Amino acid sequence: MTRLAIIGAGISGLTAAYAVEQLQAEGLSAEIDLFEASDRLGGVIQTARYKGLAVEMGPDSLVDRPRGPVELCHRLGLGEQLVGVSATAKPPLMYDGSGFEPYPAVETRSFTLAQGLDQLPKTLAQTLRHTTIHLRHAINECRMSPDGWHLNDVDDPYPALIMALPASRLGPLLRGVPVDTEWVVQIRHQSRAIVAAAYDGDSFSDTSLLQHTGLMVSPDAKLGLTALTWLSSKWAHLSGSGSIICRTFWGATGQNPVDWSDAELRSRHEDILTKLAGPHAPMVWMAVARHENALPQVPSLFKWPYPDSINPEVPYLGFVGPYRIGPGLSDCIAASWEEAYRYADWARQLAMAERS
Numbered sequence: 001m002t003r004l005a006i007i008g009a010g011i012s013g014l015t016a017a018y019a020v021e022q023l024q025a026e027g028l029s030a031e032i033d034l035f036e037a038s039d040r041l042g043g044v045i046q047t048a049r050y051k052g053l054a055v056e057m058g059p060d061s062l063v064d065r066p067r068g069p070v071e072l073c074h075r076l077g078l079g080e081q082l083v084g085v086s087a088t089a090k091p092p093l094m095y096d097g098s099g100f101e102p103y104p105a106v107e108t109r110s111f112t113l114a115q116g117l118d119q120l121p122k123t124l125a126q127t128l129r130h131t132t133i134h135l136r137h138a139i140n141e142c143r144m145s146p147d148g149w150h151l152n153d154v155d156d157p158y159p160a161l162i163m164a165l166p167a168s169r170l171g172p173l174l175r176g177v178p179v180d181t182e183w184v185v186q187i188r189h190q191s192r193a194i195v196a197a198a199y200d201g202d203s204f205s206d207t208s209l210l211q212h213t214g215l216m217v218s219p220d221a222k223l224g225l226t227a228l229t230w231l232s233s234k235w236a237h238l239s240g241s242g243s244i245i246c247r248t249f250w251g252a253t254g255q256n257p258v259d260w261s262d263a264e265l266r267s268r269h270e271d272i273l274t275k276l277a278g279p280h281a282p283m284v285w286m287a288v289a290r291h292e293n294a295l296p297q298v299p300s301l302f303k304w305p306y307p308d309s310i311n312p313e314v315p316y317l318g319f320v321g322p323y324r325i326g327p328g329l330s331d332c333i334a335a336s337w338e339e340a341y342r343y344a345d346w347a348r349q350l351a352m353a354e355r356s
């Protein structure tokens with residue numbers, strides 16, 4: 001039986017634990033400790049609720065790719081909750097500061113979960129059988145010895161460790177570890193603040209913009225706003241709700257919107273809606289989320305520095321997250337499966353070495 005530690009219980013860490021557990025059926029045997037600094041699961045996946053409607057305060061779109069989030073939802077029994085983009089919604093637009101243009105969107109099939117994307121981390125956690133989840137347990141120290149990984153004050157070293165932390169948190173942890181860390185340092189991050197607001201159905205006199213799923217905003221517009229989503233137009237299950245639900249995303253390059261107060265964010269949100277969609281009745285509900293350094297800006301020439309080959313004679317170290325394959329949930333999930341297979345190879349080689 002191998003002991004595996006995973007640090008971070010966002011979608012990457014939870015999927016890594018799930019994938020390792022699924023591989024147990026193929027002869028692998030591991031006890032997992034999953035450490036999470038905060039008091040909740042899911043990381044940037046956060047769902048607020050207005051009149052029983054799920055309003056996403058982080059990601060809202062699940063892109064359907066092989067071994068991606070849609071497949072994972074089916075595996076977890078969440079398939080019936082998957083809903084697609086409304087057939088009546090018009091595609092997103094691009095705003096450059098002076099006018100609206102069609103946004104050259106990549107054709108993808110997107111879904112969301114009717115009862116909220118927070119169902120995904122919650123159900124993943126409920127499915128885990130060989131994993132102990134330690135909430136409010138930040139790992140601030142990590143040291144390697146021939147016996148394994150020493151984390152904070154945990155007595156027993158772990159022979160294997162998977163880092164499922166944002167790259168912005170990796171630097172300090174890797175300081176005492178004999179691995180290449182130059183690639184982490186290279187990654188810059190952007191932060192986002194999200195304002196979600198609900199309006200009564202007749203609040204806007206001009207509804208032409210509201211028929212689109214949303215807007216991408218060019219940095220040339222110099223508004224601080226990066227995007228806007230009309231959630232109630234975009235998703236089929238929200239389109240008949242009688243409410244208008246809109247999200248604005250704040251945090252252009254060089255700005256730190258997570259420092260802005262709720263009052264400032266509310267005022268910016270209302271001003272921008274008046275500018276873009278015209279006069280409207282005041283919001284009837286608002287929620288705010290702050291995602292500090294949550295969007296890694298991976299350099300275009302970035303090459304993943306770790307080879308697939310592994311050495312069973314040294315403690316195992318793996319990495320999962322949006323900097324590895326790509327930034328989306330589907331990339332994070334794919335990276336976690338990739339890492340689980342790599343870990344399984346290592347564990348099998350270790351078992352063989354111990355037997356011989």
Ligand SMILES: Cc1cc2nc3c(=O)[nH]c(=O)nc-3n(C[C@H](O)[C@H](O)[C@H](O)COP(=O)(O)OP(=O)(O)OC[C@H]3O[C@@H](n4cnc5c(N)ncnc54)[C@H](O)[C@@H]3O)c2cc1C
Nearest residue numbers: 008010011012037043044059060061138139294322328329
């Ligand atoms: C605003 C926003 C909108 C997005 N929209 C979409 C979308 O619509 N579709 C899509 O596919 N992708 C989207 N993404 C990207 C996607 O959501 C993320 O890439 C993905 O959720 C990252 O998951 P993660 O588990 O790697 O990291 P995180 O979600 O950041 O989780 C990392 C976890 O590690 C924990 N942690 C940090 N430090 C420590 C420590 N020292 N010890 C223990 N635990 C620690 C954190 O508390 C957190 O829970 C969006 C991202 C953002 C920020």
